[in-house]
Amino acid sequence: SPTKRFNFTVEWREVTRLCHTKRLLTVNGEYPGPTIDVHEGDRVEVVVFNNVERNTTIHWHGIKQFRTGWADGPAYITQCPIRANHSYTYRFKVTRQRGTLFWHAHLGWQRASVHGAFIVRPRSSSSYPFPPVHAEVPIILGEWWNVDTEAIESDTIRYGSGPNVSDAYTINGMPGPYYPCSNQDTFTHIVEHGKTYMLRIINAALNNELFFAVENHTLTVVEIDAAYVKPFATSAIMIAPGQTTSVLVTTNTKPGTFMLAARPYVSATIPFNPTTAIGFISYSTNRVPASREHGDLTFLPPMQDTAFATQFSNNLRSLDSTEHPCKVPKEVDKRLFITISLNLQDCCSNCICKGFTGKRFSASMNNQSFTRPATSILESYFKNTMDAKLINSFPERPPHPFNYTGPSTLDMKLNTEFGMRLVAVPHGTRLEFVLQDTSLVNAENHPIHVHGHNFFVVGRGFGNFEEGRDRAGFNLVDPPERNTVAVPSGGWAAIRFKADNPGMWFVHCHLETHTTWGLAMGFIVRDGPKASQQLLPPPEDFPPC
Ligand code: C2O
Ligand code: CU
DSSP: OOEEEEEEEEEEEEEEETTEEEEEEEETTBSSOOOEEEETTOEEEEEEEEOSSSOBOEEEETOOOTTOGGGSOOBTTTBOOBOTTOEEEEEEEOOSOOEEEEEEEOSTTGGGTSEEEEEEEOOTTSOOSSOOOSEEEEEEEEEEOSSOHHHHHHHHHHHSOOOOOOSEEEETTBOOTTSTTOTTSOOEEEEOTTOEEEEEEEEOOSSOOEEEEETTOOEEEEEETTEEEEEEEESOEEEOTTOEEEEEEEOOSSSOEEEEEEEEOOSSOSOOOOOOEEEEEEETTSOOOSOOOOOOOTTSOOTTOHHHHHHHHHTOOBOOOSSSOOOOOSSOSEEEEEEEEEEEEEOOTTSOOOSSTTEEEEEEETTEEEOOOSSOHHHHHHTTOOOHHHHSBOOSSOSSOOOTTSOTHHHHHOOOEEEOOEEEEOTTEEEEEEEEEOOSSTTOOEEEEESSOOEEEEEEEESOOOHHHHHHTOOOSSOOEESEEEEOTTEEEEEEEEEOSOEEEEEEESSHHHHHTTOEEEEEEOOOSSGGGSOOOOOTTOOOO
16 A cells, blocks of 8 residues: 655744734644645655654544554653654554544644644545545634633643633634634635535634534535545534534535635533634635625524534434445443543642632543543553553443432532543453533533544433433444544433554543543553554654653
8 A cells, every 4th residue: 555655844833813923833834734635545654843842742633543553642642742853753554434534733732723634535446425526625623812822721721720712713724704803814715616515624623612504505414534424414514623524515506605604502601702713615707705794694503502413413324335334333342431520629739729719620531530641651551561550440430429410519519539540441342431421511512532443423312311211212223433422511422332443542522621621531452362453563763751
């Protein structure tokens, strides 16, 4: 199989948006960063040179990294960071997946500006399971912050709080004309009349789920997280941070200029940044608009439209064709019931309280608030140098019998345990996680991302997960396959997958604030008996700690 090579230099670049100029961390000076475009089956080599006075790493979000966990990227999980003036070459093969993914920095909040599209085309021999498209357009949804995101990150760590609302949402790095001083930074794409385009939509935002729609055009969803779905038509999509969605758009209306729009989906009535990023598609018979007055945005669902978001998620089904069968495990070997909580923590000596008297925020899974280690967990696992704390198994059930839909006073008082525990499973274990939100703050879904594997979302619902009733309703025929699931606020999601990728894999909320507060866990998949079921040794240039 061919090898595709890329060079990434992490460097500062001055970027201006909303009339604010600031130094942004970028790859090759681009914001968003360069697109990686490969075919299924290719070997990929990315030389990452760190040209800034900061540590960094890059993660290939959704790439399975089969046997090559060394190239996965999360800092202190699978590798130590790439230090200033050092480089590390990420080497991996893209197998068993095709579609839209992305890459991003995986240290602190660096992914705010260090991200780009990662496109996996089908092997040249096969083609899309839908009619050919005229052209493909990556649409990266993100956030712009006038202030330095490193300052927000350190507030989040030190105070357990801090401002976490960005100044603008962006489409391919551009906020568009609905923000002050922003007309000149509008993404515009010229299209031809009567053609079908594929929009490869990526939510690279740090903290917000988004609705996305194209004015006067229907979107046909064909793929999510690099797995095909049964095509369906919709007026808008809901996309959580960490998720990707490919849609087909046919330019068959009366030629003109039409808005692309993205704004948050938030289920609560708490104050949130209600602004909208705008871009345009323009049929070639029309000139590009220089600016546009605030138009009618009713083609987008309202910000709190949970009914729309839920229906959209329910419409997602695996394609499940002869060529792309749905491989959901019908039976499971191990089940974990995992609560997802935001906690108010009594302040300790090393945390400064701000905003709450004697309290700070933390977040946890089964009451474990993840604390990252000082060295790479994958490396210590491989070298057999893990200390006792690391090999404790993760609790299979939460320590307290919550009523998850009841008043949230209980978990508000509940201090979590800080630490790092892992689940270790034999190669090939069929796992089921029921992820239950405990709804202290009913505001956002938690987009839970699993590294190293795709999983099947066999069920999702509101309120408490009820063993008999809800398990009976699982979809074991054509559940959607993905790498990030939005666990409903005040509800649950059940996922199943076969843990067949040897190594150490991170599981975390893709809302950066929550991950910083500790909403994360990890699991180890042990080597299987065959050589092809074993983790490869680390590469020679693997960064030391
Ligand atoms: Cu896209 Cu662990 O992340
Ligand atoms: Cu979360």
